[in-house]
Amino acid sequence: MSPRTVFRFARRAALGVAAATGLTWAVRAAWGLPSAMGASPSSIAPVAAGSARYRNRQFSNTEPSTQVAPGSAVSLILSALTRHRVGRPPGEIPLATPEVPDRAGDLAVTWYGHASALIEVDGFRVLTDPVWSDRVSPSAVVGPIRMHPVPVPVTELPPVDAILISHDHYDHLDRETVRALVRSQDAPFVVPIGIGAHLRKWRVPERRIVELDWGASYCVTATGPGAGDLVLTCTEARHFSGRGLLRNTTLWASWIIAGPRRRAYFGGDTGYTKAFAEIGATSGPFDLTLLPIGAYDVHWPDVHMNPEEAVRAHADVCAGDARHGLLVPIHWATFNLAFHGWSEPVRRLAAAARAAGTSVAVPLPGGRIDANAVSPQVRWWEDVDKAVTDE
Structure with a gap:
């Protein structure tokens, strides 16, 4: 076999391997997409149509809002090309080993990262927005990837x-x-109305699905003698929804978690809204708030709060009293979803809270905060930022 023939054979083999590798990657990227994306709009619509807020086959915010600010397309593309890595930490994000008391506390929260938290209110445990996957995407190989490991396997969570x-x-x-x-x-x-269709597609038993509209409540009955019930109320948020090309086919919400004695507010994911003051006037003040502080940007100001707005929102839901209760920030440090520095949200939050007189506790991922016995804040994010300069 001549050298030229050998070369041609090797080149064809290499191209064949590359094509096969590319095909394998494409198959992995697309594997399971339809199921991961959830229910189709036609499956969601029959339930969603029961809401007065569902018009023209979609939900909308009470306040006028846009997902991307008008006229910002070019700037957004430029930011995506030049600033997509600024949100990654320079050092390793430390984890705390989650504490699991035998009985749920009076008022406590364990933060697992992003918006995933375990809230303890009057002996009840409520798990919020649980996400344990490595990527937040319908694909296992494409999409934002976790910046720190999950602090504990999902199978080791206590009964909720x-x-x-x-x-x-x-x-x-x-x-x-x-x-x-x-x-x-x-x-x-x-869940907010419409999301039940996703759960049904993923074979969640019907008996375990509760769909609520804004203003509706669900009662968790206590099992112990003499204990009161826990009331979960679906409340307004300013955001949007969608797992594919179509948007707003399901509702979005914040949540009130009210026990017989203590009350917590879970903001989920939201822009700043006048609804916070309305919630505070009718249902506040709250002993504990979990509010998003990250993934904000000038390109989408209506649907994500910045840290200063989170402090303002805490005061609003606490009936105008910025000094009431404890604010625990969420929706930061786990996934890189915007163009700000990874620790910028918590730094700005600390400054804004100090100016307002708002008590803030920032746990490590996996850390548990007992609202009745808050320890002095360890500014652990500063150690992460110093990791590169110390080397």
Whole structure:
């Protein structure tokens, strides 16, 4: 065989391997997409149509809002090309080993990262927006990837009384985590109207699906003698929904978690809204708030709060009293979803809270905060930022 023939044979083989590799990657990227994306709009519509807020086959915010600010397309593309990595930490994000008391506390929260948290209110446990997958995407190989490991396997979570979902974006509603919770827990999934269709597609038993519109409530009955019930109320948020090309086919929400004595507010994912003050006037003040502080940008100001707005929102839902209760920030440090520095949200939050007199606790991923005995804040994010300069 001549050298030229050998070369041609080798080149064809290399091209064949490359093509096969590319095909394999494409197959992996597309594998399971239809299921991961959830229910079709036609499956969602029959239930969603029962809401007065569902018009022309979609939901909308009470306040006028846009997902991307008008006229910002060119600037957004430029930011995506030049600033897509600024949100990654320079060092390793440390984890805390989750504490699991035998009995749920009076008022406490364990933060697992992003909007995933375990809230303890009057002896009940409520899991919020659980996402344990490595990527927040319908694909296992494409999409934003986790910047720190999950602090504990989902199978090692304690028994919970309810699983709350704020909306159906991939960083808040994850198919694989839902499937795992179906196997490991027996609690109901309490969700905004329309999201039940996704859960049904993923074979969540009907008895475990509770769909609510804004203003509606679900009661978790206490099992122990003399204990009161826990009331979960679906409340307004300013955001949007969608797992494919079509938007706003399901509702988005924030949540009130009210026990007999203590009350918590879970903001989920939202822009700043006058609804916060209305919630505070009718249902506040709250002893604990979990509010999003990350993934904000000038290109989408209506649908994500910045840290200063989170402090303002805490005051609003606490009936105008910025000094009431404890604010625990969520929706930052786990996935790189915007163009700000990874620790910028918590730095700005600390400054804004100090100016307003608002008490803030920032746990490590996996850390548990007892609202009745808050320890002095360890500014652990500063150690992450110093990791490169110390080397």
